[in-house]
Amino acid sequence: MARRSEFQQIADLFAPLAASAPGALGLKDDAALLVPPAGQQLVVTVDAILSGVHYLPDDPPDLVARKLVRVNLSDLAAMGATPAGMLLACAFPRDCSDAWVEAFAAGLALDVVEFGCPVIGGDTVATPGPATFSLTALGWAPMGQALLRRGAKAGDLIAVTGTIGDGAVGLWAAQGRLTGLGVPEDACAALAARYHLPQPRLVIGQALRGLASAAMDISDGLVQDLGHVCAASGVCAEIRLEAVPLSAALQVAREHTHIADELVLTGGDDYELLLTIPPENWPEVEARLGPLAPTVIGLCREDDSAAETVRVLDRQGQPMQLAATGWQHF
Numbered sequence: 261m262a263r264r265s266e267f268q269q270i271a272d273l274f275a276p277l278a279a280s281a282p283g284a285l286g287l288k289d290d291a292a293l294l295v296p297p298a299g300q301q302l303v304v305t306v307d308a309i310l311s312g313v314h315y316l317p318d319d320p321p322d323l324v325a326r327k328l329v330r331v332n333l334s335d336l337a338a339m340g341a342t343p344a345g346m347l348l349a350c351a352f353p354r355d356c357s358d359a360w361v362e363a364f365a366a367g368l369a370l371d372v373v374e375f376g377c378p379v380i381g382g383d384t385v386a387t388p389g390p391a392t393f394s395l396t397a398l399g400w401a402p403m404g405q406a407l408l409r410r411g412a413k414a415g416d417l418i419a420v421t422g423t424i425g426d427g428a429v430g431l432w433a434a435q436g437r438l439t440g441l442g443v444p445e446d447a448c449a450a451l452a453a454r455y456h457l458p459q460p461r462l463v464i465g466q467a468l469r470g471l472a473s474a475a476m477d478i479s480d481g482l483v484q485d486l487g488h489v490c491a492a493s494g495v496c497a498e499i500r501l502e503a504v505p506l507s508a509a510l511q512v513a514r515e516h517t518h519i520a521d522e523l524v525l526t527g528g529d530d531y532e533l534l535l536t537i538p539p540e541n542w543p544e545v546e547a548r549l550g551p552l553a554p555t556v557i558g559l560c561r562e563d564d565s566a567a568e569t570v571r572v573l574d575r576q577g578q579p580m581q582l583a584a585t586g587w588q589h590f
């Protein structure tokens with residue numbers, strides 16, 4: 261059977277994902293038209309993922325598409341933005357089947373609906389190399405109210421949403437490295453799902469506008485990413501290992517195999533939010549978020565160039581020596 265042409269692919273698989281955005285013009289024009297809502301600022305981010313680097317070559321195509329969407333929406337969440345649309349550049353390997361592309365588009369379709377974020381444009385090409393996808397996400401935030409990395413002050417609480425370390429241990433689960441160790445299957449499945457399908461914390465990011473002094477999403481490891489907030493804000497940080505929230509699945513996995521604290525602290529792919537919150541705002545954070553309120557793991561301190569920027573205290577209250585702080589791309 262002949263493969264779909266580029267134009268057939270757009271018409272059959274991608275144009276339906278633009279249906280809820282009149283400004284996307286059915287993906288039939290040269291560009292999309294957007295009208296910013298009154299008083300809102302455009303928030304734009306882009307992230308690319310590559311087969312064999314950011315996802316496993318055998319990962320199901322629908323999950324690859326959804327991870328691509330979610331890592332980008334996680335950046336919008338970190339800014340306190342509401343998703344408005346996405347632009348997608350796809351480089352499919354020459355031997356990629358129609359079925360793979362169809363499943364990829366079906367995954368996109370699920371998240372277009374789940375997050376109210378239509379595809380408003382894009383491009384598809386064939387590549388002699390590994391599959392590569394780049395997604396540009398657009399969002400809105402009330403003028404001047406987007407959350408930034410640079411507002412943390414000494415004395416602010418440091419908090420994280422959800423649980424930490426599931427992305428890194430979830431990669432082990434997805435690779436089958438937890439199989440045969442006695443880790444219950446539901447724990448393996450829960451961890452693999454956390455690796456494949458991160459949950460962008462959009463509602464939390466939006467709710468914390470005006471309350472958090474700084475925010476970012478944790479993509480490359482808690483300690484390294486906290487270092488980025490500290491550098492942007494001109495503060496140091498001290499966090500307690502004991503306070504870092506772990507999922508039930510990770511705790512169960514830990515009963516059956518060694519999972520180093522270091523992996524939890526420095527592994528990537530969690531896509532939770534890292535927040536700093538002035539203590540006087542904490543009661544309002546709890547009031548707005550209830551059970552979704554983040555977990556406090558430490559405090560911002562005055563910048564003291566003699567000490568390391570991010571200090572992690574172990575269960576005995578002693579500073580931990582970490583060989584690395586997070587994922588290095590280069």
Ligand SMILES: [Mg+2]
Binds near residue numbers: 334338476
């Ligand atoms: Mg980010």
